[in-house]
Amino acid sequence: DAGVIQSPRHEVTEMGQEVTLRCKPISGHNSLFWYRQTMMRGLELLIYFNNNVPIDDSGMPEDRFSAKMPNASFSTLKIQPSEPRDSAVYFCATAVMGGARQPQHFGDGTRLSIL
């Protein structure tokens, strides 16, 4: 089992640029979560998908953020345009089902720096 795979591991870009973060979930997991981790705010849930359908995007900070899950094997988180305050570590996590009642499996994250 390869685990949750995220790419890229690190991204440094200038403000105003579009950033796309990618996630490959564990096969058979039908719940997918995108989180953002910062020192100040800790780990925050951005969006939750169940069976590829966005269920709750209330944590997405602004319209500049969007997420898609076109199939069970792939999800993206896009920021356009990016701003320095978006700098953080972004994690993708997946679970077998019913996210909060099962362990979540995290990828190693994308460390994003917006200059």
Next chain:
Amino acid sequence: SQQGEEDPQALSIQEGENATMNCSYKTSINNLQWYRQNSGRGLVHLILIRSNEREKHSGRLRVTLDTSKKSSSLLITASRAADTASYFCATDRGSGAGSYQLTFGKGTKLSVIP
């Protein structure tokens, strides 16, 4: 909003000693989970304890849950340098809207000195 809060924020111990971390939360839960995060890595699930359980063991880990006090503790016995990491508790929202969501605390940073 409901949130697990860990205590202490940081803990430094000698290898071989036991480490205890605490978590408090605000509203009723179905379960509470503990995760470990090594530097530069994602969170790794350690143990899940359900609201009707009081204690759970996994190897050198022992978790207790006191729903009357809305608190949990994680004990790591005979610590090793490799246990150096941040430890997070996470709680669900019980029932209803958002019950799928885990809320994480800010974590306890554990340093085990060889």
